[in-house]
Amino acid sequence: MPEAVSTExxxxxxxxxxxxxxxxxxxxFAKAQQLSKADPDEYRRVMDCASMHLRFAEVLTCGASLVIDYALAKESPAYRDVKVSSAGWESSAWNELLGRTRGTR
Known part of the structure; x- marks a missing residue:
């Protein structure tokens, strides 16, 4: 019998x-703490998942910060050195990604 297709x-x-x-x-991390002694394999899997979420949070925060810095550089001559660097290209990529994931593009 075929399995039901998830709609989530x-x-x-x-x-x-x-x-x-x-x-x-x-x-x-809370789930992993409960699993630490009961199921070492599942504990490692859950810890890997938690670490992945932390890395995503860090990347999103850094990317948003770069986009803001570049926006300031476009408006203010005081930030001219940021504008000239590769931050422009990088922040354009972040703007595109953030816009795509938030549905604004």
Whole structure:
């Protein structure tokens, strides 16, 4: 008998903010703490998942910061050195990614 098809959006395609990734990491760490002695393999898997969420939160925070810095550089001559560097290209990529994941593009 075929399995039922899930109608839930897979976690891999859900967009999450840095704060949501951080909260997910906290939940995974709590789950891992409960599993630490009961199931070492599942403990490692859950810890890997928590670490992944923390890395995503860090990357989103850094990317958003870069986008803001570049926006300031475009407006103010005091930030001219940032504008001339590769930050422009990098922040354009972040703007595109953040816009795509938030549905604003």
């Amino acid at each position: 959006t897979p976690i891999a395609v859900q967009s999450m903010s840095a704060a949501e990734h951080y909260a997910a990491a906290e939940a995974e």
